Amino acid sequence: MELANLKELRNDMKSKGENFDIFEFKYKGKGYFVIVEVFEQDNKPKYALAKLIFLRIEDIKDKFETWANSNSFLENDVKKIKDFFGIEYSKNGRLFQTLYKALGAIIPITFDNSRKDERLKKDTLLNYVIVSDPKDPNKKYLFDVRRNGGKRSPFNDEKTKLKNPEIYSVFEDRPEVSFFYSKDPNDEKDVATILSKFSAR
Structure with missing residues (x-):
């Protein structure tokens, strides 16, 4: 389960009464802010743990949203994922495993409010919350x-x-x-x- 840390983070956020978290992620030379939402929503898929919102650091208007569990992203258009993350076609049936592995390694297992205190992360999260x-x-x-x-x-x-x-x-x-x-x-x-x-x- 490449995204196993997501369950740990979700549980810790809920235990602390937190609805949003944010952290940085780098993949294939690109930087992203990842916003984590763990509150209940009407469109939440049955086995989802959280919603992940990826915002390009170089242009935060360029974003990709997905529900996820401990194994993978859920209910997504394969082409959209490939285009957003620059993933090339693979014939081995494990198209997104390197992405999941890289993301899983960086997902924090506990909520730390100091992440939100970092100026750029705070401004990014605040802007997202306001417009969303x-x-x-x-x-x-x-x-x-x-x-x-x-x-x-x-x-x-x-x-x-x-x-x-x-x-x-x-x-x-x-x-x-x-x-x-x-x-x-x-x-x-x-x-x-x-x-x-x-x-x-």
Whole structure:
């Protein structure tokens, strides 16, 4: 199982309440940031452990997403994988084994928050979370916090953790509170104003 470390990482992330991780990967002379998502999603295949998002370091708009388990990627177009990673055709039936072996060797087995603290990784992950949030795509200016009647989304949680750590620390253990963002920078409010408004409700 070339990707065995993925299960270890997934389990450690879940035990620590983390939804996203990021690490670097090099293959065939190319560098990638790999974002790991471990929260439940409606389109998650039956045997998937996590979703992996590969972003080229030289152009993070160029990306490849896949579900994966301990053995391989799942439900993917072979041509897309070959084109993205520059893999040549092979007749031996093990077309992606060198890719899986290289990736498996670099997947961390534990979550370490210091990876997110590295500036380029943090900026890359934050940008991904902002544009990928299905409820609030491209919204990044915090203006309010409110009780949501349920549980805040993984994207809402991670965006605030990375972008607004001061206010996140206040509500970190209160998943029933969501953070509200706008696309308009003029809507942004400072922490004191947001907390005062929340307390007054």
